[in-house]
Amino acid sequence: MNFDLTDRQKEMKKALEGLLADDGAKADLADLRGQRVRPALLGLTGRLAGAGYPGLSAGDPALTVAQETVASLCPSLFLGLEYSARVFGRLVEELGSAAQKQAILPALTAGRAIGALAMAEQNTSLEKNASQTTATPAAGGLLLRGRKGPTINAPLADWLAVVATGPDGPLCCLVPADAPGLNLGPRLATVGLDGLAVAELELDGCLVPGEMTIPLGAAGPATIRAFEDQVLAVAALGVAWRAYHAARLRAKEHKSGGKPIIAYQEIGFKLAEMLTYVQSSQLLAYRAAWLREAGDREAAVTALSAKVYIAESAEKVASEAMQIMGGAGFIRGNAAEESYRDAKFLGLAGTSNEIGRMKIADTLLDWY
Ligand SMILES: Cc1cc2nc3c(=O)[nH]c(=O)nc-3n(C[C@H](O)[C@H](O)[C@H](O)COP(=O)(O)OP(=O)(O)OC[C@H]3O[C@@H](n4cnc5c(N)ncnc54)[C@H](O)[C@@H]3O)c2cc1C
Incomplete structure (x- = not known):
C-alpha cells in the first residue's frame, strides 16, 4: 500500500500554498475578518481557481489533499469557499439540470459568484422530519414560506439553495439573493471562524420558477x-x-x-x-x-x-x-x-x- 501523494497531488499542494502566500492573498485573508468579506472571498476563490481548486470534482483523489491544504491555512476561507463551490456547487452539479448547471456553475468556480445552502431549521432534524419550509404551487412556480437557521455565506451569496417540502416531497429551490420575499437577518457573531459570514433567513412568499427547483426524493x-x-x-x-x-x-x-x-x-x-x-x-x-x-x-x-x-x-x-x-x-x-x-x-x-x-x-x- 502506497501512502505517498502522487506527483499531481504534490504539485497542487505546492501551487495552493504559493497562491495563498502572496501579498494579495494575505491582504484578502486579512479582509475576511473585516467588512470586505465578499470581495475577499471572491478574490481568494479566483486565485485558487488558477490552480483548479474550486472546480475539483467530489470523485477526484486530489480533492482531499487540496482541501486539507487550504483548510490548514485558513479554516474560515475554506468553509466559505467550500460551502459555495462544493456544498452548494456539488448539489447543483450532481442533482441539478443541465440548464441549472450552465446558469450557475461557471461563475461559482471562477470566483465571480458565491453560493449558500439553507437547509437546517430550528426544532427540525431534517433527517427525521420534513422541512417546515414549504413550497406551494402558485402562478409562475412555487411559493416558498418558512425560516432557516444560521447559514454560511448567506450575507454574501448570489444564490441560495433552499431545502423545502414541496407538493411531491423534499425539494431544493435555487433562489437568487435579490429575489423578492427572501429576507436575510443580520450577520451573526459566532464563537469562532471569525472570517465566516453567517445569517439566518426568512422566506416570505418567495416565488421560485419551476425550472429552478430540484426534486430531492426522500433520501x-x-x-x-x-x-x-x-x-x-x-x-x-x-x-x-x-x-x-x-x-x-x-x-x-x-x-x-x-x-x-x-x-x-x-x-x-x-x-x-x-x-x-x-x-x-x-x-x-x-x-x-x-x-x-x-x-x-x-x-x-x-x-x-x-x-x-x-x-x-x-x-x-x-x-x-x-x-x-x-x-x-x-x-x-x-x-x-x-x-x-x-x-x-x-x-x-x-x-x-x-x-x-x-x-x-x-x-x-x-x-x-
Ligand atoms: C455558525 C453556523 C453555521 C451554519 N451554517 C449552516 C449552513 O450553511 N447550512 C445549513 O443548512 N445549516 C447550517 N447550520 C446549521 C447546523 O448544521 C446545525 O446547527 C446542526 O446541523 C445541528 O442542528 P441543530 O442546531 O438544530 O441542533 P439539534 O439537532 O437541536 O441538536 C442539539 C444537540 O442535541 C443532539 N441531538 C439532536 N438530536 C439527537 C438525537 N436524535 N439523538 C442524540 N442526540 C441528538 C445533537 O447532537 C446536539 O448535541 C449552521 C449552524 C451554525 C451554528
Whole structure:
C-alpha cells in the first residue's frame, strides 16, 4: 500500500500554498475578518481557481489533499469557499439540470459568484422530519414560506439553495439573493471562524420558477448532509494541523528554566499525542476519500467515522495547543486560540458527533 501523494497531488499542494502566500492573498485573508468579506472571498476563490481548486470534482483523489491544504491555512476561507463551490456547487452539479448547471456553475468556480445552502431549521432534524419550509404551487412556480437557521455565506451569496417540502416531497429551490420575499437577518457573531459570514433567513412568499427547483426524493436531505459532512471533516483536519503547528513552534521558541519548553517531557508527550491525533485524522480523511472514489459499500460509514473522529480530535489538539501556549495563548489573535474556538463548530455542525455515532451504530446493526 502506497501512502505517498502522487506527483499531481504534490504539485497542487505546492501551487495552493504559493497562491495563498502572496501579498494579495494575505491582504484578502486579512479582509475576511473585516467588512470586505465578499470581495475577499471572491478574490481568494479566483486565485485558487488558477490552480483548479474550486472546480475539483467530489470523485477526484486530489480533492482531499487540496482541501486539507487550504483548510490548514485558513479554516474560515475554506468553509466559505467550500460551502459555495462544493456544498452548494456539488448539489447543483450532481442533482441539478443541465440548464441549472450552465446558469450557475461557471461563475461559482471562477470566483465571480458565491453560493449558500439553507437547509437546517430550528426544532427540525431534517433527517427525521420534513422541512417546515414549504413550497406551494402558485402562478409562475412555487411559493416558498418558512425560516432557516444560521447559514454560511448567506450575507454574501448570489444564490441560495433552499431545502423545502414541496407538493411531491423534499425539494431544493435555487433562489437568487435579490429575489423578492427572501429576507436575510443580520450577520451573526459566532464563537469562532471569525472570517465566516453567517445569517439566518426568512422566506416570505418567495416565488421560485419551476425550472429552478430540484426534486430531492426522500433520501435527498441526507445526501446533501453528506456533502456538508465531507467538507466539515476536512475543515476539522485543517484546524487540528493549524493548532498543532502553532504549539510546536511555540514549544521550540519559548524558554522556561533556561531551555525550550519542548525539552520538558510533559510538553514533548503532549505534542507527540497531538501529532498522533492529527496523523490518524489525516489517514481517515484520505481513506474516506479513497473509499468514496472506489464506490465501496463502507464509504458512507467511513465518512461518518471520519467526521466524528476528526472533529473530536481537533477539539483535543486545539485544547492542548492552548495549554502549551500558556498565557500567550489566552490572548486573542493567535492560531491556537482561534483553533480552540473554531474546533467547537465542527462537532456540532452537519451530522453532530452524537447523531454520527448513532448512524454508525445503526449501520453496524444492519451489517453484522
Ligand atoms: C455558525 C453556523 C453555521 C451554519 N451554517 C449552516 C449552513 O450553511 N447550512 C445549513 O443548512 N445549516 C447550517 N447550520 C446549521 C447546523 O448544521 C446545525 O446547527 C446542526 O446541523 C445541528 O442542528 P441543530 O442546531 O438544530 O441542533 P439539534 O439537532 O437541536 O441538536 C442539539 C444537540 O442535541 C443532539 N441531538 C439532536 N438530536 C439527537 C438525537 N436524535 N439523538 C442524540 N442526540 C441528538 C445533537 O447532537 C446536539 O448535541 C449552521 C449552524 C451554525 C451554528
